Amino acid sequence: MADSLVILCPGQGAQSVGMGKAWFDASAEARAAFEAADSILTDLPAPLTTLCFEGPAETLNRTDVSQPAIYCASVACWRAMLAEMGAGSAGEANVVGSAGLSLGEYTALHLAGAFSFEDGLRLVALRGRAMQEAAEAGPSSMTALIGADEAQATEVCDEARGDGVLVCANFNAPGQVVLSGSTDACERAESIAEGKGLRSARLPVAGAFHSPFMAPAADRLREALASTDIRSPAFGVYSNVTAGLHESDPDSIRGRLVEQLTSPVRWADCVLAMISNLPGAEPNELAPGKTLAGLARRTDRSWKVKTHDTPS
Secondary structure: OOOOEEEEEOOOOOOOOOOOHHHHHHOHHHHHHHHHHHHHOOOOOOOHHHHHHHOOHHHHOOHHHHHHHHHHHHHHHHHHHHHHHOOOOOOOOOEEEEEEOOOHHHHHHHHOOOOOHHHHHHHHHHHHHHHHHHHHOOOEEEEEEEEEOHHHHHHHHHHHOOOOOEEEEEEEEOEEEEEEEEHHHHHHHHHHHHHOOOEEEEOOOOOOOOOHHHHHHHHHHHHHHHOOOOOOOOOEEEOOOOOOEOOOOHHHHHHHHHHHOOOOEOHHHHHHHHHHHOOOOEEEEEOOOOHHHHHHHHHOOOOOOEEEOOOO
């Protein structure tokens, strides 16, 4: 490991059946995280470990299941990595910064000590349920524009919106912008994008995340955050909303997490900020998957992210 570390935490879409099992089998620390989650999340269709390790995929892919599953798998991976390093905390491991994609921002804040594992798990479980229910309230979807910059994506939104809702929801990497909104507006956007020489791909998600459709979920999350004990992060955690560091004030952290549900995720800007602000620090992506390493390659090939989907 390098002298200093940056930790990247995956978001929804990174899930796959079998995720976390290699860490569970290899590490007592990882096993303890999964077992704690099983005891806390008693209202899932099956124990979280069963859903992660055995599926079925259609259940694991549900927003209300995948969000706590990914959070738990990422924390389990991190606890195992700490044990491998002989470190008792992120501070001892010399973590100098962290960021997470959408849901992953909760993992990053937990690693920085902003809230307990248990509180974070309850928050992401509620967030997943609230987002699933908001998505089911009306026909909405998300579509990725391949090859578009922000100006082009905004132009497509403006031309396709009509009487519906359509916004830029994720700036994942140069040339990859995700639109979110009414299903009919997404369909119009795909047609308009093709006319501009852009490719598009509909995403297999429950609905229009990071758009005004998520306002009811944001209201529920605001209530839950108000009663959650939040502390100042021990190291810098980057906000999806601003691509800058979270402030140390707990109320500011609460506000950003509520905003995040209806605001675009500025992931590419977060990556560029970490590259600029944390020179020499080694970026490490927690389980599950390798999505963030791929986005980093598209953003700046010189920033080589080590992935930890399974124990090395």
